[in-house]
Amino acid sequence: MSVQSAGRWGLVARFPVPLKARFARNRLAVAGLAVVVLFLLFCFLGPLLHATDQTHTDLTQVNLPPSAAHWLGTDAVGHDQLGRLMYGGQVSLLVGLAAGVLATVIGTLWGAAAGYAGGWVDAVMMRVVDAGIAIPALFILLVVSAITSPGTLGLIVVLGLVSWLVPSRLVRAETLTLKNRDYVLTLRATGGTHGRAVRRHILPNAVSTIVVAATFQVADAILLIAYVSYLGLGVQPPKTDWGGMLSAGLTAAYSGRWWLIVPPGLAIILVVCAFNAIGDGLRDAFDVRGRA
Numbered sequence: 001m002s003v004q005s006a007g008r009w010g011l012v013a014r015f016p017v018p019l020k021a022r023f024a025r026n027r028l029a030v031a032g033l034a035v036v037v038l039f040l041l042f043c044f045l046g047p048l049l050h051a052t053d054q055t056h057t058d059l060t061q062v063n064l065p066p067s068a069a070h071w072l073g074t075d076a077v078g079h080d081q082l083g084r085l086m087y088g089g090q091v092s093l094l095v096g097l098a099a100g101v102l103a104t105v106i107g108t109l110w111g112a113a114a115g116y117a118g119g120w121v122d123a124v125m126m127r128v129v130d131a132g133i134a135i136p137a138l139f140i141l142l143v144v145s146a147i148t149s150p151g152t153l154g155l156i157v158v159l160g161l162v163s164w165l166v167p168s169r170l171v172r173a174e175t176l177t178l179k180n181r182d183y184v185l186t187l188r189a190t191g192g193t194h195g196r197a198v199r200r201h202i203l204p205n206a207v208s209t210i211v212v213a214a215t216f217q218v219a220d221a222i223l224l225i226a227y228v229s230y231l232g233l234g235v236q237p238p239k240t241d242w243g244g245m246l247s248a249g250l251t252a253a254y255s256g257r258w259w260l261i262v263p264p265g266l267a268i269i270l271v272v273c274a275f276n277a278i279g280d281g282l283r284d285a286f287d288v289r290g291r292a
Helices: 003-014 016-024 027-044 081-117 119-134 137-148 152-163 165-178 182-189 194-205 207-230 242-253 262-286
Strands: none
Touching: 016 027, 016 262, 027 081, 027 262, 081 119, 081 152, 081 165, 081 194, 081 207, 081 242, 081 262, 119 165, 137 152, 137 207, 152 165, 152 207, 165 194, 165 207, 182 194, 194 207, 207 242, 207 262, 242 262
16 A cells, blocks of 8 residues: 555544544534434334324323323323324424435535536526525425425425525535645546546535535424424324424413423424534534634
């Protein structure tokens, strides 16, 4: 192995350790990561420990307050609210994570292609982005949901297709800087293709921007699905998500049944804030400017 190769592999092997250390110094980001992990365990492993029937109604157990039998009470059709919070969280987290990743992938490919191509290609592609940003994503999502009543997979696709615009602008700005670096120009001068330049140099060196953008996209997707479900256009019964639970419990809150609205509301706030904190921590960890 050459000295250059050994140095490159040594750098790759050492890089994750200081990255983790820089992330760990941000206590808010670490707390956010802990919150996300706890909610994932709660939503996906919790039903194995606290099995409930979230399909059939039980009119003898309607609107019961929190007790030893039902820790978070029951709703208007007798569903255990703690179990419903778990199942609703599965939909919210699954849709949010998948839609955030899909939006980031689409935005990354679009932004990298526009920034690397430059010229009129970049101008046309970014005008498409500008036109899309001018239309509120929530408006598009509401229209599509009202027309098609999408399921979980449909919501993931729709959310991904309306949320990729901001990541594309971030990746495009990073690409404009990276494409003029010496290693990219050297590759092109030695006969390397455009695709190779993007795969080998542009995207790997823009990974910090991509990862940070993905965390914020997940938070935005969770909020968007909560908005849509709150308006009654999300996943259809018997499935639910945290936004749908808020919508179902809103009128009951005026009757003093706080357990129908406070838990899902807190869950949305905590998870969205946690992903934003993780994004801030990752941005600071990847940012090496100004460090010795």
